[in-house]
Amino acid sequence: MDRTNTMVAIMYDFDKTLTTKDMQEYTFIPKVGMTAGEFWGKSNVLAQDQGMDRILAYMKLMLDEATNHGRSIYREELVALGQDLEFFPGVLGWFSHINRQGQALGMEIQHYIISSGLKEIIEGSAIGKEFRRIYASEYLYGQDGIAQWPKLAVNYTGKTQFLFRINKGVLDVYEDARLNDHTPEDERAIPFRNMIYIGDDLTDVPCMKLVKSNGGKSIAVYQQGSMDVCRKLMRENRIDYYAPADYSEGEPLSSLVSAILRKIKAEDDLIQLHNSQARADWCQARN
Secondary structure, three states: OOOOOEEEEEEEOOOOOOEOOOHHHOOHHHHOOOOHHHHHHHHHHHHHHHOOOHHHHHHHHHHHHHHHOOOOOEHHHHHHHHHHOOEOOOHHHHHHHHHHHHHHOOEEEEEEEEEEEEHHHHHOOOOHHHOOEEEEEEEEEOOOOEEEEEEEOOOOOOOHHHHHHHHHOOOOOOOOHHHHOOOOHHHOOOOHHHEEEEEOOHHHHHHHHHHHHOOOEEEEEEOOOOOHHHHHHHHOOOOOEEEEOOOOOOOHHHHHHHHHHHHHHHHHHHHHHHHHHHHHHHHHHHO
16 A cells, blocks of 8 residues: 555634634734724724725725824734734644644644734744645735735635645645646645634634535634534534634544544545555556
């Protein structure tokens, strides 16, 4: 049997999946003298009044509020805000212990972020270097380093394109032609059956459902006392599992992902065995 490593992708939403609240709420929103409710309320009104994408609306509002306070948004300042993020229990050690499990099973595990939050803040966080790619909203900066325009706005349905990028191995966002080219299933970088998506609410439904429908596993995480959304998603057959947002070893989420990894490895071994025997039978028949 071919013993090459099994490729697995674990994909995460960011805000309220890995962090305890939206990333802007830790530092940026207080710095412009607003509460979280005021900022998101104003952003939603802007989106509604202008018929605007909600992600573009919050990105514009950040620029506007900074300007109103006599400030510009510099890339390095957003990256520095990543240092202020609070993560759920176990997140900081999660990647090393999951990677060790993968190595023990003969797997190569790749971690990805697919988020409507800001890439710059995620990059500057304590876990920013754990990911093969961070797919998130991002500003375009001038030569002076000041944010000028949204370079990428990742909305809730737009997140799904990145699943196909990971699936096909076309990771650079400017490569549209290769992404849309037909690629036979057995030539794709990471099959959907080897994908795990972890999110927290209805904004993750398009990704959760797509991964689940194509043979991967979708998991919703919840904070204490907020299980209702997860139960709704389970009733509607949009997720496979849900668990508390505690990433510590030995907790339900860790045990669940470990079980999924073992299942992925077993299925991959069986597929490789089948393919090996089919090739042998084909060669025998030709002779």
